[in-house]
Amino acid sequence: MNIQPLVGALGAEILDIDLSVPLAPDTLAAVRGALFGYQVIVFREQRLSLEQHKNFARQFGPLHVHPYIMAKPLDGHPEVLRVVKEKEDRRVFGEKWHSDVTFLERPVLGSVLYAIETPKQGGDTLFANMYMAYDTLSDGMKALLEPLVGVHETPVPEVDPATGLPFEPLRLVNARGEHPVVSVHPETGRKLLYVNSTYTTHFKGMTVEESQPLLDYLFRHATQAEFTCRVRWAPGTVTFWDNRSTQHLPINDYYGERREMHRVTVET
Numbered sequence: 001m002n003i004q005p006l007v008g009a010l011g012a013e014i015l016d017i018d019l020s021v022p023l024a025p026d027t028l029a030a031v032r033g034a035l036f037g038y039q040v041i042v043f044r045e046q047r048l049s050l051e052q053h054k055n056f057a058r059q060f061g062p063l064h065v066h067p068y069i070m071a072k073p074l075d076g077h078p079e080v081l082r083v084v085k086e087k088e089d090r091r092v093f094g095e096k097w098h099s100d101v102t103f104l105e106r107p108v109l110g111s112v113l114y115a116i117e118t119p120k121q122g123g124d125t126l127f128a129n130m131y132m133a134y135d136t137l138s139d140g141m142k143a144l145l146e147p148l149v150g151v152h153e154t155p156v157p158e159v160d161p162a163t164g165l166p167f168e169p170l171r172l173v174n175a176r177g178e179h180p181v182v183s184v185h186p187e188t189g190r191k192l193l194y195v196n197s198t199y200t201t202h203f204k205g206m207t208v209e210e211s212q213p214l215l216d217y218l219f220r221h222a223t224q225a226e227f228t229c230r231v232r233w234a235p236g237t238v239t240f241w242d243n244r245s246t247q248h249l250p251i252n253d254y255y256g257e258r259r260e261m262h263r264v265t266v267e268t
Helices: 025-038 050-058 130-135 139-145 208-224
Strands: 002-005 012-015 042-043 072-074 077-084 110-117 126-128 149-154 175-180 182-184 189-195 200-203 226-233 239-244 246-250 258-268
Touching: 002 025, 012 025, 025 042, 025 189, 025 239, 050 077, 050 110, 050 258, 077 110, 126 130, 130 189, 130 208, 175 182, 189 208, 239 246
Parallel strands: 012 042
Antiparallel strands: 002 012, 042 239, 072 077, 077 258, 110 239, 110 258, 126 226, 126 246, 149 175, 149 200, 182 189
16 A cells, blocks of 8 residues: 655545455555544545445444435435535535534544546645644643633525525524534544634634634634645545544635535544
């Protein structure tokens, strides 16, 4: 197994591996180590059926079923989200910096995103390293943040942001999770910054207005260019990210072209 780092901050490509078959125990351990070491791992030129996609992800934990229909699951495969931007769509799914479903009481381990159709140019995804975001804070800011708890909430839209059409059927509910702003990764034991601009609304015990100035600073700080890597997609690309130590941002720069991805998410 050949591992090639993407950039200095995070991310690596893993070459010479076939994800369509079960991984040998030593290979599985190496991939798991790469995931938690590099935080984002990329596999090229894969050919996966829906079952093979799910089976690869299952080797890392039980599969998660998304609680909302912001993207529609495939028929018969509730664990697989079909994330599509049609040619005429102006907006993308997950359009701001975020970690997935942090509004849940127990956030997920990570997601495995498989590219089915990609634009000729554009449609890349940025990832940011939340270990670096924490490590580069001043000692005074670290001390200030240490006792704080972030409140993560999800809005409940009645229409699909990509199409402007009502969700059918509408089965969305409010959700709220509370997580330490300075979290400790359960696998690596490293401290990381755990807030994101999509879901973190305020600090526990403070109002939204009181929380906003500090949150705005942390949102900007966490997504600085030097903390990021960029994944360029092609059909057959698979990217697996550690959701607890990263944020990600899909880049919406391909109006007039279609993009389809399938996402499977692994629970902790």
